[in-house]
Amino acid sequence: MPIASTSSHLVNASPRVTIVGVGKVGSTLAQQIGEKNLADVVLLDEVEGLPQGLALDLMEAKGISQHSRQFIGTTNYADSAGSDIVVITAGQPRKPGMSRDALLKTNAKIVVETATNAIAHSPNAILIVVTNPLDVMTYLAWQATQLSAQRVIGMAGVLDSARFQAFVAMELGVSIADVRAIVLGSHGDLMVPLPRYSTVNGVPITELINATTIERLVERTRKGGAEIVELMQTGSAYFAPAASTFLMVEAILLNQFRLVPVATYLQGEYGLHDIFIGVPTLLGASGVEKILELQLTDTEIAALHLAAQEVRQNVEQARSLVKIN
Ligand SMILES: NC(=O)c1ccc[n+]([C@@H]2O[C@H](COP(=O)([O-])OP(=O)(O)OC[C@H]3O[C@@H](n4cnc5c(N)ncnc54)[C@H](O)[C@@H]3O)[C@@H](O)[C@H]2O)c1
Numbered sequence: 001m002p003i004a005s006t007s008s009h010l011v012n013a014s015p016r017v018t019i020v021g022v023g024k025v026g027s028t029l030a031q032q033i034g035e036k037n038l039a040d041v042v043l044l045d046e047v048e049g050l051p052q053g054l055a056l057d058l059m060e061a062k063g064i065s066q067h068s069r070q071f072i073g074t075t076n077y078a079d080s081a082g083s084d085i086v087v088i089t090a091g092q093p094r095k096p097g098m099s100r101d102a103l104l105k106t107n108a109k110i111v112v113e114t115a116t117n118a119i120a121h122s123p124n125a126i127l128i129v130v131t132n133p134l135d136v137m138t139y140l141a142w143q144a145t146q147l148s149a150q151r152v153i154g155m156a157g158v159l160d161s162a163r164f165q166a167f168v169a170m171e172l173g174v175s176i177a178d179v180r181a182i183v184l185g186s187h188g189d190l191m192v193p194l195p196r197y198s199t200v201n202g203v204p205i206t207e208l209i210n211a212t213t214i215e216r217l218v219e220r221t222r223k224g225g226a227e228i229v230e231l232m233q234t235g236s237a238y239f240a241p242a243a244s245t246f247l248m249v250e251a252i253l254l255n256q257f258r259l260v261p262v263a264t265y266l267q268g269e270y271g272l273h274d275i276f277i278g279v280p281t282l283l284g285a286s287g288v289e290k291i292l293e294l295q296l297t298d299t300e301i302a303a304l305h306l307a308a309q310e311v312r313q314n315v316e317q318a319r320s321l322v323k324i325n
């Protein structure tokens with residue numbers, strides 16, 4: 001049985017975001033969407049009682065956090081019908097010592113199943129994939145749902161860039177508000193942080209930090225997810241991942257045209273075809289409004305292509321594991 005608020009007149013007036021898989025990332029995202037008064041949220045999970053309990057908890061917090069959004073907790077996809085955005089956070093997180101790619105076998109089946117079911121009830125939704133290994137799961141979700149590529153987006157570059165941004169701010173002792181950083185490529189050890197395009201209030205960090213230190217910050221960014229997995233020992237990061245996903249949901253619902261790196265479908269951009277990988281993208285009401293092609297050096301483009309090669313191999317492996325209609 002779904003648990004819903006009684007003020008149903010508000011449900012129709014509000015945008016609706018469905019989050020499939022309301023574990024650490026999904027439930028934190030639901031809270032952020034409600035508390036920032038952005039949209040009603042359908043919390044959907046396979047574990048009976050979990051989404052209903054979380055929705056009730058979030059509804060009970062509303063009087064204190066003072067917003068008007070509704071939370072619906074359910075295990076039934078029919079209750080998510082008519083969503084504007086579907087976020088897939090269903091699937092296992094990695095354990096210490098594992099790579100994200102080691103989740104491929106388990107999560108491929110979950111992502112294909114959950115994305116297909118959710119989009120069957122919300123065919124006009126924009127789909128944001130969070131489950132790892134991110135770039136591969138985004139490709140599978142796109143194939144399984146047969147949505148236009150413009151409407152399928154993977155969340156990773158926002159998070160990786162936020163980590164690079166944090167490490168630069170810590171290193172220089174400057175306000176994080178003045179730091180902008182950008183990371184392209186796959187969500188794995190081969191991701192491509194771009195120091196040349198990362199700045200402190202417009203000043204490239206290459207003018208402010210020596211090359212050895214930049215390389216250390218780049219390496220920490222590449223291993224940023226693993227650093228947290230090792231520290232926590234159970235599960236992976238969720239505050240920054242949820243905040244990164246929130247930024248994407250907000251950019252789409254408010255048609256903001258934010259320029260952010262997300263995993264998007266490339267058809268020749270950066271010399272890559274038929275692949276989802278992180279590149280700078282304008283996000284608006286249609287999903288991917290425009291892909292920005294940066295001028296990259298030979299080294300940077302080679303790094304991006306190496307990351308793409310690994311993603312492609314994993315997509316091939318995943319295709320042999322799951323049946324896509
Ligand atoms: N892209 C990124 O940058 C990024 C960041 C953080 C986490 N992640 C990934 O997101 C996923 C979720 O992470 P988490 O920390 O929230 O994990 P979690 O274990 O806390 O939550 C996962 C949830 O998915 C649910 N689930 C599993 N199979 C399901 C199914 N078939 N249908 C519906 N629900 C299902 C589980 O019941 C659970 O509640 C992991 O794969 C993790 O690696 C990606």
Ligand SMILES: O=C(O)C[C@H](O)C(=O)O
Nearest residue numbers: 094100132225226236237
């Ligand atoms: O590291 C992980 O496995 C989770 C996520 O991809 C992250 O980068 O925090």
